[in-house]
Amino acid sequence: GDSVTQMEGPVTLSEEAFLTINCTYTATGYPSLFWYVQYPGEGLQLLLKATKADDKGSNKGFEATYRKETTSFHLEKGSVQVSDSAVYFCALSLNSGGSNYKLTFGKGTLLTVNP
Amino acid sequence: EPEVTQTPSHQVTQMGQEVILRCVPISNHLYFYWYRQILGQKVEFLVSFYNNEISEKSEIFDDQFSVERPDGSNFTLKIRSTKLEDSAMYFCASSVGHRLTGELFFGEGSRLTVL
Numbered sequence: 001g002d003s004v005t006q007m008e009g010p011v012t013l014s015e016e017a018f019l020t021i022n023c024t025y026t027a028t029g030y031p032s033l034f035w036y037v038q039y040p041g042e043g044l045q046l047l048l049k050a051t052k053a054d055d056k057g058s059n060k061g062f063e064a065t066y067r068k069e070t071t072s073f074h075l076e077k078g079s080v081q082v083s084d085s086a087v088y089f090c091a092l093s094l095n096s097g098g099s100n101y102k103l104t105f106g107k108g109t110l111l112t113v114n115p
Numbered sequence: 116e117p118e119v120t121q122t123p124s125h126q127v128t129q130m131g132q133e134v135i136l137r138c139v140p141i142s143n144h145l146y147f148y149w150y151r152q153i154l155g156q157k158v159e160f161l162v163s164f165y166n167n168e169i170s171e172k173s174e175i176f177d178d179q180f181s182v183e184r185p186d187g188s189n190f191t192l193k194i195r196s197t198k199l200e201d202s203a204m205y206f207c208a209s210s211v212g213h214r215l216t217g218e219l220f221f222g223e224g225s226r227l228t229v230l
Contacts (some may be wrong), residue, residue: 004157036221043119043221044158044206089158102171102217103150105158 002027006090006106013080013113015038021109023090030094031075033066038087080113117141120224121207129230131196138190139206142144147190148208197229
């Protein structure tokens, strides 16, 4: 079945460090890919997405590129801030015939950024 | 900014008891969802709901689970006879439409602990 594997956490970085959180997927079709973020005490929020190969999603300094050849969607940020501390979830969805948002998530990666 | 709200934030119950988790989706959204995350595991899709009926459900969503939109604002998840393995964080979500060009908005989650 469809699945998402993302880097196990927790990840602890110093402010202004470079961030990479790896995400790879297995899917029977051609998925759309997402990164969601959950800040402490809040719900999951869409961070960025990409719907076709070679698309780059970006938001708030974060980027991820849809790599079909490596079935990956790694999340990167050049310089993290303390406010980026959160849990990051990689997810995919196969839009089968106008179906709903049936997302398949990874386990989540806890990122802590220290000042 | 409109948001999805969930109550309670945490519920502790005895095995075999009925539990109702409540959600207020964003007011102009038409599609509603429940997801759950067992501690240390992935966020899993449970069910999607549109036009007062279930549009898709996972194998997890067995006869012990039901969803309802009792009025114009609430969306509830009922577990009839809770089991220990139902202990998890339950996330409600809503979307305007079902196409993946839009966004899925999540609530903060309701943590259910079954003793």
